[in-house]
Amino acid sequence: MKDRTRLNHPPRVQVPADNVPLVAPLYQSVKFEYPNVAETMRGLQGKREGFYYARSSNPTTRQLEVSLAALQGREEAVVCASGVGAIAQAMFALLKQGDHVLCFVESYGPTLALIRRTLHRYGVTHTMLSIEDDAGIERVLSTTPTRLVVFESPTNPVTKIADIAHITAAARRHGALTMLDNTLAGPHQHGQYEVDLFVHSLTKYVSGHGDVMGGAVIGSSALIRQLRSDFVLFGGTLDPHAAFLLQRGLKTYYLRYESQSAAAQQVAEFLATHDRVSHVHYPGLPQHPRHAMARAQLRDFGTVVSFDLREGAAAGDRLADALQLFSIAASMGSAESLVIPPALMGPHDLPPELQRLSGLAPGTIRLSMGLDDPDDLVADLAQALAATRP
Numbered sequence: 001m002k003d004r005t006r007l008n009h010p011p012r013v014q015v016p017a018d019n020v021p022l023v024a025p026l027y028q029s030v031k032f033e034y035p036n037v038a039e040t041m042r043g044l045q046g047k048r049e050g051f052y053y054a055r056s057s058n059p060t061t062r063q064l065e066v067s068l069a070a071l072q073g074r075e076e077a078v079v080c081a082s083g084v085g086a087i088a089q090a091m092f093a094l095l096k097q098g099d100h101v102l103c104f105v106e107s108y109g110p111t112l113a114l115i116r117r118t119l120h121r122y123g124v125t126h127t128m129l130s131i132e133d134d135a136g137i138e139r140v141l142s143t144t145p146t147r148l149v150v151f152e153s154p155t156n157p158v159t160k161i162a163d164i165a166h167i168t169a170a171a172r173r174h175g176a177l178t179m180l181d182n183t184l185a186g187p188h189q190h191g192q193y194e195v196d197l198f199v200h201s202l203t204k205y206v207s208g209h210g211d212v213m214g215g216a217v218i219g220s221s222a223l224i225r226q227l228r229s230d231f232v233l234f235g236g237t238l239d240p241h242a243a244f245l246l247q248r249g250l251k252t253y254y255l256r257y258e259s260q261s262a263a264a265q266q267v268a269e270f271l272a273t274h275d276r277v278s279h280v281h282y283p284g285l286p287q288h289p290r291h292a293m294a295r296a297q298l299r300d301f302g303t304v305v306s307f308d309l310r311e312g313a314a315a316g317d318r319l320a321d322a323l324q325l326f327s328i329a330a331s332m333g334s335a336e337s338l339v340i341p342p343a344l345m346g347p348h349d350l351p352p353e354l355q356r357l358s359g360l361a362p363g364t365i366r367l368s369m370g371l372d373d374p375d376d377l378v379a380d381l382a383q384a385l386a387a388t389r390p
């Protein structure tokens with residue numbers, strides 16, 4: 001064998017079966033080989049364990065799926081390249097022409113755009129309500145045959161709380177599936193409810209470091225098997241290296257989420273006492289309209305706090321500029337603390353009556369806690385509120 005060929009077929013390091021690495025290894029390989037054609041055929045037919053091609057599965061992405069399913073308290077999970085990828089691929093896998101979707105004005109902008117624009121092109125209809133419209137939810141589900149209810153809790157940015165038990169019970173009664181975008185609450189929460197499918201942006205709290213994107217759908221074996229066969233064809237595969245980093249993020253998941261939630265509570269309590277702030281949106285505050293429901297549903301109230309500045313949008317933008325420790329940037333759940341000023345706040349493309357339902361005021365500002373000391377975050381908000389006082 002010439003050196004060039006030998007380099008391409010090196011001796012293999014074999015780790016003995018009883019000698020396990022503490023960290024699940026990164027299998028940065030697209031292809032996996034079985035010993036012969038017959039075993040390859042058995043592998044492809046699902047008659048033996050193993051991997052073949054990474055668009056279908058890879059040990060590192062599979063490890064992440066198993067970890068996430070266990071954390072969310074469900075049988076199965078399928079991961080993909082982003083949170084929006086998870087939402088889009090799940091909806092395309094579940095819906096067909098003529099189906100009806102119930103969705104909510106407080107939901108993530110791209111989710112609503114997918115339903116209102118993209119799925120509309122494929123003949124999927126929808127009704128949009130406010131997540132707090134319990135009577136409307138019952139009315140729509142009992143009068144319009146509905147395939148899927150897509151919702152969030154807490155909502156982003158004004159942290160409205162969905163009555164999850166009511167929504168899931170109503171959906172079951174009327175034969176609709178429920179899909180909860182559980183990104184803000186995180187995969188350690190809401191598992192006690194009869195939600196059919198959880199979707200997550202892993203980009204946020206699972207990554208935790210703002211350096212990798214990913215998405216997941218979590219549910220029963222039967223539903224995830226059905227989704228997976230389409231996901232493999234849609235091709236929004238999560239790269240094994242991203243899966244490895246997300247798996248690493250999971251090791252510190254609880255530490256980060258608990259610490260950021262505690263910081264959010266402290267910041268929310270500070271803002272609630274400030275004379276320039278007309279309203280603080282945080283489920284952990286007793287004055288939150290659904291605080292009791294949030295207490296019953298959530299273990300941690302979350303890391304996002306929004307507040308309305310009395311003087312409106314321009315003052316909110318000036319305040320964001322005056323903050324030193326909060327970066328003006330999208331997303332949440334990273335080590336850095338972040339602020340979204342009124343100028344960058346959606347939804348801008350909804351009809352006025354739906355915009356009013358969204359709960360956004362002209363001066364709404366969203367904060368996302370990083371890993372900074374909460375005392376410093378409060379001091380930074382205090383100095384910015386003082387420095388920009390009109």
Ligand SMILES: *Cc1c(COP(=O)(O)O)cnc(C)c1O
Pocket residue numbers: 082083084085108152156181183184200201202203204213214215331
């Ligand atoms: C960020 C986010 C998403 C989208 O996730 P990406 O990973 O950015 O694609 C979906 N839903 C919610 C609630 C989010 O906050």
